[in-house]
Amino acid sequence: MPNKLMASARQRLQKRSNLLAQVRAFFYARDVLEVDTPILSQAATPDLHLASLTTQVKVPGFKDKQRYYLHTSPEYPMKRLLSEGSGDIFYLGKVFRDGDLSPRHQVEFTMLEWYRLDFSMQDLIDEVVGLLQTVLLPVLAQCAQVEQLTYRQMFAKYAQIEDVFGAGSEQFQHCLAQNGVPEIIGLQDEDTALWEQLVLTEVIEPQLGKSAVSIITHFPARDAALAQLDSENTAQALRFEVFVNGMELANGYQELQDAELYRQRFDESLQQRQQAGLEQVPLDNRLLEALEHYGLPACSGVALGFDRLLLLQQGASRLEEVIAYSLDKA
């Protein structure tokens, strides 16, 4: 390779290396233990919107051609570790999601995920902001400010929909039209939740994180995933997301602890997969057993897209600019 090209590639890799070191230093300084959990698992996430890659494992005398799933996030093994008493932990490494490829998505990407014992959702939000300010402040001045809104407040402020929980599909459609969003093909009027989602992705998200880091909390309970519901209003979940420059950067929960509720949410997800005609996946029974046996300690956890963080830090617009080789070149 010509020296000049190599020099710029080397510079690019150096920036990535620096950020990896910076993030690790942030957690080491807080006594959070780095864990490197298995990428391969006999179980997969049942989440309706996540597609796992699979591979065949063949080990003579152990596994005779058995399907293993590549993790979409280290959440399940990390929660097993937490149940078994690991204390505060973080993971910084590769995860895999099939079907995701765009300027902001790669099938294989680097995720930072961490769990903090006895942290409330707000404690964890504060720590995420602390990390962002540590690594982004020198380049993104807006990170000095934080805007924290509930899901409901976000719709009121950015889409002029005062009560998103009570709004009907025509209100969402009206909002899309008013904001000049191109026509949507294939959506029935009664798909209210999807019209709501489109207002979120097409109208609101591009505005988030422009003048401050935007933290959105209290998502609808249907999007709770493995977050606790808000005890004061069970239509809302203790889930938060972080946006910078119109891009979702992190997604965290005050974690559900009850093993029985995990089983319920997993079963609901499996049912949704069935209704959508998707393949069923084996549930992580080892996680469920650990939760039943030891119980998950009170904690909050968050996953943050490391490549996106680097993208923001470097002022780049496509993930390909901050990774060694993108999917098409790998």
Added chain:
Amino acid sequence: MATYSTNEFKNGLKFLMDGQPCTIIDNTIVQPGKGQAFNRVKYRNLMTGRVLEKTFKSGEKVDAADVVDTDLQYLYNDGEFWHFMDETSFEQYQAAESAVADVTKWLIEQDICTVTLFNGQPISVIPPKQVTLEVVETDPGLKGDTAGTGGKPATLSTGAVVQVPLFVQIGEQIIVNTEKGEYVSRAK
């Protein structure tokens, strides 16, 4: 009729929207992580040339458009239609004015053009990048004035008008760039 699902969408794919052939020029998958995926699609209507945008719910299907680009020889204009011929099969096609409106001034009998066919009918015609035409009308240039900057307008045998250097005279053959509508040189 063949259909394409959104997961087959890619740049250059030809499909039908409201009965008109279109080609995808940008396809971005919006995958929010906790919701349904959508395809944000930018496409060009091949009949009108307009660029439009629509968002498709993932899994939606569109009809394929039977659109092909083919090299055809321009034969003649009968006053109503412009006739083209496939040089290998000798099959003939007639294009209506809407397909050639922008390019009639560059159509020269026997030239090979790129013709876009939709259901076997020409919908647009791209002339050769350079054509040779005769100057039929232009002001006589001032002798010796070869350094003039602006040039002068010249009307060509097909009715096209281009700016030419002052030394170009009536009756001369000149080469013209059809994309820019600009004089290139005198033809030898």
